[in-house]
Amino acid sequence: MQSTDTAIDLDQVKSAVTSTLEQWKARLLDVSHSIHDNPELAFVEREAAETLAKAAEEAGFAVTRSAYGMETSFEAVRGTGDFTVVICAEYDALPEVGHACGHNIIATAALGAAVALGEVADELNLRVVLLGTPAEEHGGGKVLLLESGAWEQATISLMVHGAAGDQDISCTLAKTQAVDRFAVTYTGKVAHAAAAPDKAINAADAAVVAQVAIGLLRQQLSGTVRMNAFVEHGGEVTNIIAGHTVLGAEVRAFDLETLEDAKRRMLNCFAAGALATGCTWEAVGTEPRYEDLIQDPLLAQSWDANLEAMGRTVSHAAKGGGGSTDMGNISHAVPSIHPMIAVLGAKGVPHTAQFAADAGSEAGDQAALDGAQALAWTVIDAAGNPETRAELLQRQAEREPGATQVPAKF
Structure with missing residues (x-):
């Protein structure tokens, strides 16, 4: 040697x-x-x-x-x-x-x-x-x-x-960028979309509200922060109001402090969807966090x-x-x-x-x-x-x- x-x-x-x-x-x-x-x-x-x-x-x-x-x-x-x-x-x-x-x-x-x-x-x-x-x-x-x-x-x-x-x-x-990926699940109540819509709690609407809120939030964030969410499951058929929806989501930033703040604000958007519709919700990590x-x-x-x-x-x-x-x-x-x-x-x-x-x-x-x-x-x-x-x-x-x-x- x-x-x-x-x-x-x-x-x-x-x-x-x-x-x-x-x-x-x-x-x-x-x-x-x-x-x-x-x-x-x-x-x-x-x-x-x-x-x-x-x-x-x-x-x-x-x-x-x-x-x-x-x-x-x-x-x-x-x-x-x-x-x-x-x-x-x-x-x-x-x-x-x-x-x-x-x-x-x-x-x-x-x-x-x-x-x-x-x-x-x-x-x-x-x-x-x-x-x-x-x-x-x-x-x-x-x-x-x-x-x-x-x-x-x-x-x-x-x-x-x-x-x-x-x-x-x-x-x-x-x-x-560091990235944090997670899934958000909304749970509502199904009902017939024509005969009894007033009996439903619409989980699909919760997903829509959250996505709109995220879109509005983007203008208040640093230009280097990235957020994305998509509907993995949004219902079954048109004549049943969805009682269950799942969104895949991620947030990215060039440092962990900014990432944590952006994720907190993004989660508030998902909370807004639940509040507006009466659904319950939870967010669960889906992959290990990648660091900067x-x-x-x-x-x-x-x-x-x-x-x-x-x-x-x-x-x-x-x-x-x-x-x-x-x-x-x-x-x-x-x-x-x-x-x-x-x-x-x-x-x-x-x-x-x-x-x-x-x-x-x-x-x-x-x-x-x-x-x-x-x-x-x-x-x-x-x-x-x-x-x-x-x-x-x-x-x-x-x-x-x-x-x-x-x-x-x-």
């Missing part, structure tokens, strides 16, 4: 990583295309998880399937160093539009970075962990894995997400510099924001980054059929390969620079045992 006191030629190590990625190029793209062409929803990503696990085993990683009690998670480990990097692979898709968020790019970049770093793990005194993290779109897979201890040994954690555009946005400027994303400055600056060294254009003016990720929760527990990498020339925006097509295109392939290289180079900078390494290891040493096992909040 390489001593951490011995000077390491980081350029040489980066060159070795690049060579490994070139050797693995065809295999990596096979993985990306396989995941892209077989989209699977949250918590049932069996083919994607197995495809990645097998590839990791081919690269000499010890793989644990169904890691941390989650069926479609896996943990692949190579190296025994004291500096543990956890690289996150997402691979869930969206209903109807498949990989319209480009998770095949995320998974492939993570796999490539892990494979390449595994080849230099001894030289850098690394422990490389490729962690399969299901259910990012809905379900909070990382939040549940965090609670189960998946990051307890992590020094740093990172991943990369694809985006539309003609240039990359600086990682230091890329932000995401904290980009670690050391890692973010290194990421930007590495993209530019690779010949990509990085904008240090445009601000990336919007959307939410369960990587936010990880960033509150360990030093992390979640940068965006442009699928150059992509015309579709995320969560559209067009972006799903872009994610499977040659431009999507290149984003995955470039993302893998930039992730690996960023880890090399962190683990190979003595001062950076010492600071990150010190931060890890200062954590109390169990500090990363944050309970999921619903």
Whole structure:
């Protein structure tokens, strides 16, 4: 094993990583295309998880399937160093539009970075962990894995997400929103809509009142707060006044204090629906809360510099924001980054059929390969620079045992 006191030629190590990625190029793209062409929803990503696990085993990683009690998670480990990097692979898709968020790019970049770093793990005194993290779109897979201890040994954690555009946005400027998702149920009283409407308590009306109130509330909120609600169940037939309705709801903000205030005001809108109609109501969390994303400055600056060294254009003016990720929760527990990498020339925006097509295109392939290289180079900078390494290891040493096992909040 390489001593951490011995000077390491980081350029040489980066060159070795690049060579490994070139050797693995065809295999990596096979993985990306396989995941892209077989989209699977949250918590049932069996083919994607197995495809990645097998590839990791081919690269000499010890793989644990169904890691941390989650069926479609896996943990692949190579190296025994004291500096543990956890690289996150997402691979869930969206209903109807498949990989319209480009998770095949995320998974492939993570796999490539892990494979390449595994080849230099001894030289850098690394422990490389490729962690399969299901259910990012809905379900909070990382939040549940965090609670189960998946990051307890992590020094740093990172991943990369694809985006539309003609240039990359600086990682230091890329932000995401915290999001809280819940369901609201109204209970009223059914009655015949023509013969006895006066005997009913209309739960569908309660939903309408709440939605109107939310629409009016939006003008009083910060422009960065987002609210949405839709009727999951609104009645049965036209001649029965609905006695039961259910709305799915979410609220987003760039910090938790603003989120809490916005949710309180949104819940008042739902209370108004109950008050106006005479229904009873309850709100119940449906998914773990996603926290806002904290980009670690050391890692973010290194990421930007590495993209530019690779010949990509990085904008240090445009601000990336919007959307939410369960990587936010990880960033509150360990030093992390979640940068965006442009699928150059992509015309579709995320969560559209067009972006799903872009994610499977040659431009999507290149984003995955470039993302893998930039992730690996960023880890090399962190683990190979003595001062950076010492600071990150010190931060890890200062954590109390169990500090990363944050309970999921619903």
